[in-house]
Each structure stands twice: as structure tokens, then as C-alpha cells.
Amino acid sequence: PAFGLFLFTIARDPLRIIILIAGAFFWLVSLLLSSLIWFIAVKASDPRDERLQKGLLIFGVMFSVLLQEAFRFLYYKLLRKAIEGLVALSEDGCSPISIQQMAYVAGVGFGLMSGAFSMINLLADALGPGTVGIHGDSQLYFLTSAFMTMVLIFLHTFWGILFFHGCEHRRWWEIAAVIVMHLIVSGSSFCNPLYVGSLVPSYMLMAAAAAWAYLLSGGSAQNLRRFLLCK
Amino acid sequence: MITFMNNSDSEEEPCNERTSLMSAESPPVPSYQDGLQASEAGEVQAHRKRRAGSSRSPNNIAGGEMPGSGVPVRESAPENEEEELTLKYGAKHVIMLFVPVTLCMIVVVATIKSVRFYTEKNGQLIYTPFSEDTPSVGQRLLNSVLNTIIMISVIIVMTVFLVLLYKYRCYKFIHGWLILSSLMLLFLFTYIYLGEVLKTYNVAMDYPTLFLVIWNFGAVGMICIHWKGPLQLQQAYLIMISALMALVFIKYLPEWSAWVILGAISIYDLMAVLCPKGPLRMLVETAQERNEPIFPALIYSSAMMWTVGMAKPDTAARGSSQQTWDTAEDGREHHRSPSHADSQMSETRSPVPTRPVTSLEELEEEERGVKLGLGDFIFYSVLVGKAAATASGDWNTTLACFVAILIGLCLTLLLLAVFKKALPALPISITFGLIFYFSTDNLVRPFMDTLASHQLYI
Numbered sequence: 001p002a003f004g005l006f007l008f009t010i011a012r013d014p015l016r017i018i019i020l021i022a023g024a025f026f027w028l029v030s031l032l033l034s035s036l037i038w039f040i041a042v043k044a045s046d047p048r049d050e051r052l053q054k055g056l057l058i059f060g061v062m063f064s065v066l067l068q069e070a071f072r073f074l075y076y077k078l079l080r081k082a083i084e085g086l087v088a089l090s091e092d093g094c095s096p097i098s099i100q101q102m103a104y105v106a107g108v109g110f111g112l113m114s115g116a117f118s119m120i121n122l123l124a125d126a127l128g129p130g131t132v133g134i135h136g137d138s139q140l141y142f143l144t145s146a147f148m149t150m151v152l153i154f155l156h157t158f159w160g161i162l163f164f165h166g167c168e169h170r171r172w173w174e175i176a177a178v179i180v181m182h183l184i185v186s187g188s189s190f191c192n193p194l195y196v197g198s199l200v201p202s203y204m205l206m207a208a209a210a211a212w213a214y215l216l217s218g219g220s221a222q223n224l225r226r227f228l229l230c231k
Numbered sequence: 232m233i234t235f236m237n238n239s240d241s242e243e244e245p246c247n248e249r250t251s252l253m254s255a256e257s258p259p260v261p262s263y264q265d266g267l268q269a270s271e272a273g274e275v276q277a278h279r280k281r282r283a284g285s286s287r288s289p290n291n292i293a294g295g296e297m298p299g300s301g302v303p304v305r306e307s308a309p310e311n312e313e314e315e316l317t318l319k320y321g322a323k324h325v326i327m328l329f330v331p332v333t334l335c336m337i338v339v340v341a342t343i344k345s346v347r348f349y350t351e352k353n354g355q356l357i358y359t360p361f362s363e364d365t366p367s368v369g370q371r372l373l374n375s376v377l378n379t380i381i382m383i384s385v386i387i388v389m390t391v392f393l394v395l396l397y398k399y400r401c402y403k404f405i406h407g408w409l410i411l412s413s414l415m416l417l418f419l420f421t422y423i424y425l426g427e428v429l430k431t432y433n434v435a436m437d438y439p440t441l442f443l444v445i446w447n448f449g450a451v452g453m454i455c456i457h458w459k460g461p462l463q464l465q466q467a468y469l470i471m472i473s474a475l476m477a478l479v480f481i482k483y484l485p486e487w488s489a490w491v492i493l494g495a496i497s498i499y500d501l502m503a504v505l506c507p508k509g510p511l512r513m514l515v516e517t518a519q520e521r522n523e524p525i526f527p528a529l530i531y532s533s534a535m536m537w538t539v540g541m542a543k544p545d546t547a548a549r550g551s552s553q554q555t556w557d558t559a560e561d562g563r564e565h566h567r568s569p570s571h572a573d574s575q576m577s578e579t580r581s582p583v584p585t586r587p588v589t590s591l592e593e594l595e596e597e598e599r600g601v602k603l604g605l606g607d608f609i610f611y612s613v614l615v616g617k618a619a620a621t622a623s624g625d626w627n628t629t630l631a632c633f634v635a636i637l638i639g640l641c642l643t644l645l646l647l648a649v650f651k652k653a654l655p656a657l658p659i660s661i662t663f664g665l666i667f668y669f670s671t672d673n674l675v676r677p678f679m680d681t682l683a684s685h686q687l688y689i
Contacts, residue, residue, distance in 0.1 A: 017326055024634050025634050025638045028631055028635075031678075032667075032670050032674065032675060035675045035678035035679070036670070036674050038678050039674050039678065042677075057681060057682075061682070113630075
């Protein structure tokens with residue numbers, strides 16, 4: 001689905017593609033930094049201590065979430081400057097792309113990159129022999145991974161919109177809400193393989209975020225009805 | 232400069248234990264990016280005509296292309312229109328380059344992943360005589376550095392040779408050289424490649440069919456690249472030969488040497504293009520003085536250029552240089568420095584001849600496009616291919632390098648718009664690519680593996 005989003009909404013406009021790739025790049029850099037921190041922590045600690053390792057992992061995950069949001073903020077700043085530049089250079093004084101579109105594209109960029117990193121090795125392994133969960137792990141590994149990745153991509157997209165909107169209107173609570181949601185989603189993934197603990201809250205959060213972003217972007221129940229009934 | 236490089240490669244044949252041919256890899260020519268790119272967003276003919284008279288100031292497409300990279304320089308009023316247009320089309324130019332680079336990388340990665348031939352070590356090029364099978368790390372490092380020095384000096388010699396030839400107007404020689412190298416590339420390497428692919432998929436093909444296929448492919452390729460042909464076909468051929476060349480590099484360069492060479496090439500590119508005495512820069516300036524298009528070889532052009540009364544090989548693939556030709560300028564303002572095509576690319580970059588100069592009358596009918604040297608294509612693909620072949624993190628590393636290279640390309644194009652003269656396309660992208668490769672392989676991979684094994688998500 002994310003790829004479909006990409007094809008239909010982004011591939012037409014070259015500017016959006018650039019923003020997308022830049023968004024993916026920012027996510028990548030944040031991942032790099034967070035894994036650097038984790039790596040250092042692991043190397044500096046005792047590799048045999050299971051609990052410590054797990055604790056470090058959790059710490060790494062949380063830190064990574066925070067870093068991702070920080071980079072989203074940095075990206076927002078960059079895009080603000082870009083919009084000013086575009087407006088200055090455009091013919092009629094308004095930029096060819098609005099901040100909301102940018103927010104959407106940036107979100108998709110983040111999401112795609114994170115999804116790709118989560119899934120692609122899995123997919124490559126999936127081409128091999130079909131021995132999922134043979135060592136007592138859950139048999140639904142691939143399926144749940146796919147769903148989780150999809151929900152994460154969508155979430156990133158919505159968070160992008162919410163985050164940028166919050167920055168635009170200086171509503172700090174919106175930004176804080178995004179960060180908290182991200183932490184919750186990542187935290188819930190700790191419940192794996194008890195999948196009900198992670199997938200269900202994630203989907204609910206996604207629905208909430210979707211509705212919120214939709215409302216923020218100017219939609220309303222009326223619009224939705226009109227769209228669905230094809231008026 | 233660009234042409235030099237390219238030619239040198241084509242002359243040598245690959246030499247390895249198997250075939251006892253020497254592979255001639257011409258040193259990649261730094262790519263020049265033309266700053267004029269900004270000025271020409273030329274799709275709109277009306278605009279072009281309108282702008283025909285105005286000064287061609289390179290527009291800042293940078294603004295358009297790289298959002299957020301800063302406010303583009305404001306040009307004076309008359310140029311503002313051009314700028315705006317450029318801005319609008321600036322992003323389009325970037326995409327026009329993204330697509331072929333992406334395609335080339337996809338081809339290389341797909342081949343590396345499926346055909347095992349290209350990851351087997353079957354010998355080395357004659358340009359890298361020191362083997363890397365030594366037991367100690369220090370010795371290995373030393374060998375790879377020596378290999379790099381040899382390679383770079385070969386490239387420098389070739390480039391200088393090419394520039395000299397160009398200066399003294401030995402065009403026939405250069406053309407012959409280019410034709411020879413592209414011939415070899417199209418036929419020999421394609422034959423090897425096809426053979427390996429068929430072997431991998433266990434498909435039998437008899438010799439007459441093989442001969443027919445390769446003959447057609449090669450003949451059409453030669454015509455398309457050196458003479459006239461549809462733009463898309465020409466671009467497709469250039470991409471294919473770049474990919475073939477990159478595959479040869481990946482196969483025959485030993486591990487550490489490959490990385491050191493990549494780094495050294497970017498530094499060399501930077502110097503050769505920007506230093507006043509650099510060979511590539513001299514080539515560009517000479518071409519500009521003579522008001523000729525830079526060698527229509529070894530350059531990938533993204534648009535067609537029709538010039539008035541001049542068969543400008545604009546669209547010709549320029550060697551690894553990126554140049555945006557300001558066609559409107561009708562060659563007079565050919566200030567675009569031709570991007571350099573890597574000399575190595577010369578093999579791969581068969582000179583892409585100009586697009587049919589049919590629309591001569593249209594003075595400013597040119598679709599400005601961006602030109603990128605083929606050498607750049609090749610080295611980008613080498614980086615990504617090596618990442619795919621040797622990284623243990625597999626797809627993550629490959630993906631990371633891919634994004635890094637694209638971002639580097641974006642930044643370079645942005646700088647192009649700001650500086651408006653030929654710029655090397657290699658350094659920024661290769662630097663990003665190398666950084667991301669090493670860091671992803673060593674840092675991100677254990678992190679992601681641990682996360683994936685616990686099925687955690689960040």
C-alpha cells in the first residue's frame with residue numbers, strides 16, 4: 001500500500017520525489033546515529049548479561065525514536081527554508097508546493113525508509129525455504145511483520161502531517177502527542193510475540209492519527225461522505 | 232577531459248586469467264556539471280524564444296531543486312523569468328537524472344544478486360597488479376593503496392592524452408578510439424554477460440541465435456550511440472553499457488582496492504575539474520573557446536538539443552560530465568563546461584552523438600537537459616554493486632548507499648545551479664555513499680538484526 005501511495009501521489013511531481021528521498025535520507029541518518037549509540041553501549045557493556053542486553057536494547061529503541069522525531073523536526077526546519085526559497089523564485093508569489101504536501105511527502109519518506117529497513121531482509125529470506133518459526137517461534141512471523149510494517153509506514157505518514165502542523169501553528173502539545181504515540185507504538189512492539197499486544201494498539205493509534213490528520217488537513221465528515229458517495 | 236578518459240579505457244582489453252584480455256578501464260572522468268543547467272529549463276518553446284534575446288543567466292534551479300538547501304541566489308530582474316522557469320524545471324532535471332542512475336543501479340544490483348559469476352574472484356586487471364590475498368592487514372592495505380596509485384596514474388595519463396589530442400585537433404583519432412572502445416564494450420562484454428546470465432538460469436541457446444542477438448544488439452547500439460537514434464534508445468544503451476562496465480569493475484577489482492579507488496577517484500575528480508590546470512577543466516575551456524560541443528561521447532544527456540545550424544551533440548552523451556547545455560544560446564554561449572565523462576567511461580560511454588539536428592531553425596528550441604558523464608554512472612553503480620555483493624547486511628546496506636548517492640546527486644545539482652559551471656559529480660555522492668556503506672555495514676546491521684530477531688520496531 002505504501003508503494004501504491006507513492007505511485008499515485010508522489011511520482012508525478014519531481015519536487016515531491018526529491019523531498020521524499022531527502023526524507024528517507026534524514027531517517028537513515030537518524031537510524032545511523034541511534035545505532036551508533038547502541039553499538040557503543042553494547043561494546044562498553046558485558047555481552048553475557050542477558051538482562052543488561054535487553055535493557056540496552058530497549059534503551060536503544062527509545063533513543064532511536066527520540067532521534068527520529070528530532071530529525072523530523074530538523075527536516076521541518078529545512079523544508080521551511082526551502083519553501084521560502086521557492087516562493088521567492090516562483091512567478092506568482094506562491095510556492096509550487098504547500099507545506100502540507102511537504103509534510104505528507106516527508107512522512108511518506110520516513111515511513112518508506114523505515115518500512116524498507118524493517119522488511120527487506122525478511123523478504124529476501126522469505127524467498128528461501130519455508131521454515132517459519134521452526135524453533136518454537138511464532139508461525140505468524142512474516143504475516144505480523146508485514147502488517148506491523150504497513151502500520152508503521154502509515155503512522156509515519158500521519159505523524160509527519162501532524163508534526164508539521166504542530167510546528168506551523170506552534171502547538172507544542174501536538175508535537176508532544178506525536179512523540180508519545182511513537183514511543184507507545186515502539187514500546188508495544190516489545191510485547192511481541194504476543195501479537196495482540198502490539199498490533200491492536202498500533203492499529204487503533206493509526207486510526208486515531210489518521211482521523212486527526214484528516215481533520216487537520218481540512219477534511220470533514222461531510223467531505224468524506226461526499227467522496228464516498230461520489231457526488 | 233572527459234573524452235580522454237573514456238577513450239583510454241576503450242583501448243585496453245580486459246586481461247584476466249580466463250580470457251587473457253586486458254581490460255581497459257579508462258579512468259573516470261570527473262563530471263562536470265554545468266551551471267547553466269539552471270538557465271535552461273527549456274521545454275517551453277515560447278519561453279525559449281522569448282528568452283532568446285535575454286541574457287542567459289543561469290538560473291538558479293538550485294532553489295527549485297533542492298528545497299531547503301537555502302535560498303537560491305536571486306538574479307536580476309530580466310533573468311527572473313528564466314529563473315522561475317528554471318526553478319520549476321529544476322526539479323524535473325534532477326528527476327531526469329535520478330531515473331537513469333536508478334535504472335543503472337538496479338540492473339547492476341539485480342545482476343550481482345543473481346549471477347554468481349560477477350562475485351567470483353577470477354583474477355585481476357592488469358591495472359591492479361598487487362594481490363590482496365596477503366595474510367597481514369598492513370600488507371593488504373599497502374597493496375590496495377599501490378593498486379590505487381597505479382590506477383589513478385593510468386587515468387591521469389589517459390586524460391592528459393585525451394586533452395592533448397583534443398587540443399591539437401586530432402579528432403579522427405579520438406573518434407576512432409571511441410568507436411573502438413564502444414565496439415568492444417558492446418560486443419565482447421555483452422557476449423560475456425549474456426553467457427553468464429544464460430548459465431545462471433540454465434537456459435540453452437544455440438550459437439546462431441546468440442550470434443544474431445548479439446549482432447543486432449551491438450549494431451543498433453553503435454548506430455544509436457555514435458550517430459542518430461531515438462533519444463530513449465540511446466539513453467537505454469548508455470545505461471546498459473555503464474552497467475556492463477560497472478559489473479566488470481566489480482568483478483575484477485579486489486575488495487579493498489575498490490574502496491580506496493573510489494575514494495581516490497572522487498578526490499581526483501574534484502581536483503581535475505576545479506583546479507585551473509586540471510585536464511578536465513582545460514578540455515572544457517578548449518571546447519568552449521572553439522564553440523564546439525564537447526565530445527559527444529561518454530555523456531548521458533537527458534534531453535535533446537536542437538541547435539541552429541550546428542550539429543551540437545548536445546544530447547550526446549557526454550562523458551561523465553554533467554552539463555546542461557544552454558541550447559538557446561545556440562552554442563555561442565556554450566559556457567557550459569562539458570561535464571566530464573570519465574575516461575573510463577569512454578568505453579562505456581560511447582559517444583552519444585547528437586540528436587538529429589533537424590530543428591536547426593529553431594533558434595532556441597532546445598530542451599535543456601542535464602548532462603551527466605557516464606563515468607559517474609559507472610562509479611555510482613560500482614559502489615552500489617559492491618555494497619550488494621560484499622555487504623553482509625545485504626539489502627539494508629544497498630538501500631542506504633542508494634539513497635546516499637541520490638542525495639549526493641541532488642546536492643551536486645544544487646551546487647551546479649548555484650555556481651553555474653562544470654562541477655564534478657563524483658565527490659559528494661561517493662563520499663556519502665562510502666560513509667553510509669561503512670557505517671551501515673558495521674553499525675546499523677547489528678542493531679537492525681537484533682531488532683528483527685526480537686521483532687521490535689522503531
